[in-house]
Amino acid sequence: MAGVFEELASLNRLIHEPARLAILTALSSCQSADFIFLQNLTGLTGGNLSSHVSKLEAAGLVQVEKKFMDRRPNTMVELTQEGRGAIEAYWQQLEKMRQKSLEWTPEDEGE
Amino acid sequence: MANYQRIRFVTANFSTLQGLRALPVALFLFIVALWSSTQSTSQGDITFPLLSLPIVLMLIWLTNRYYKNRFGRVQRTRGQKITEAALSVVFMALAYLAFWLDTSRDLPFSMFGLVFAAGLLSDYLRMRLSVPGDHFLQRPYLLLVTLQVLVSLLPLFGLDNWWLGINLPSQLAGVMAVTAVLLLLVGLVGHRFLSASLAPRGR
Numbered sequence: 001m002a003g004v005f006e007e008l009a010s011l012n013r014l015i016h017e018p019a020r021l022a023i024l025t026a027l028s029s030c031q032s033a034d035f036i037f038l039q040n041l042t043g044l045t046g047g048n049l050s051s052h053v054s055k056l057e058a059a060g061l062v063q064v065e066k067k068f069m070d071r072r073p074n075t076m077v078e079l080t081q082e083g084r085g086a087i088e089a090y091w092q093q094l095e096k097m098r099q100k101s102l103e104w105t106p107e108d109e110g111e
Numbered sequence: 112m113a114n115y116q117r118i119r120f121v122t123a124n125f126s127t128l129q130g131l132r133a134l135p136v137a138l139f140l141f142i143v144a145l146w147s148s149t150q151s152t153s154q155g156d157i158t159f160p161l162l163s164l165p166i167v168l169m170l171i172w173l174t175n176r177y178y179k180n181r182f183g184r185v186q187r188t189r190g191q192k193i194t195e196a197a198l199s200v201v202f203m204a205l206a207y208l209a210f211w212l213d214t215s216r217d218l219p220f221s222m223f224g225l226v227f228a229a230g231l232l233s234d235y236l237r238m239r240l241s242v243p244g245d246h247f248l249q250r251p252y253l254l255l256v257t258l259q260v261l262v263s264l265l266p267l268f269g270l271d272n273w274w275l276g277i278n279l280p281s282q283l284a285g286v287m288a289v290t291a292v293l294l295l296l297v298g299l300v301g302h303r304f305l306s307a308s309l310a311p312r313g314r
Contacts, residue, residue, distance in 0.1 A: 025115050029122040029241070030185045037125075037183030040309035041118060074184070 024087040032078035121308045123241035125185040128305040129178045130298030135170035140291035147284040202230045213283045224263030224286040251300045
């Protein structure tokens, strides 16, 4: 298990936060989604969601487009290319760590 | 991890899970099945089904609006759009062909019912492939597909004229009525899953 804590610490902290991870995971499964959907999905208040999306936007992981749809203001959020790569890399890293932990035996510790 | 899989599943299949949209279509199928029981000749008066079409279209518009307002909007990826459009075209063509076969040939099974079962199965497989490794909605979908196949093949099992038992004049009308009920059930299953997955806003 040596190095596992270093690996955990090396996870992208911006993405690792549960609400932001949920937002990015959802966006990785579609082209874009609006605020109402993301609010329903994460259960966050409008203010909290807005704050998380702003952080992701500032990091260049998502882009936000505000427009009117059916005469109502609508905010669509979309992953940038960088964001898509980052969330894929995050899940791959987590999956590798999960596999490693499954393969771990007490004998490994003695080596 | 399971919650994130569910997030992927709900987002990737957002439009398919909007099950109430199946309600107007089920209603239309049911109307056509009932209407056929009132026709005495093959050249029936189609005024009633035609008149019901605007109501059905309005109900589709209303359910779309409900989902947009209640659950928000998700734009599918290009790949998802192409797959869904291609499958829609294929199954519409197959349904038309099956309808023609069922009305022009005396088959001991219902092609229309089998095509609907295949469509339902392809919906399930498409959803399943969208999130590898998980089996959301597997049981209800496979149960409904099995039911649809069984109903379509009932005459082969010796249950000739089963549709007369529910006061419908032909196998096609009977299968349409059953399909309407199953479509309704699939819709309710999808809607329930979607509602349970998407919590009310602003917790």
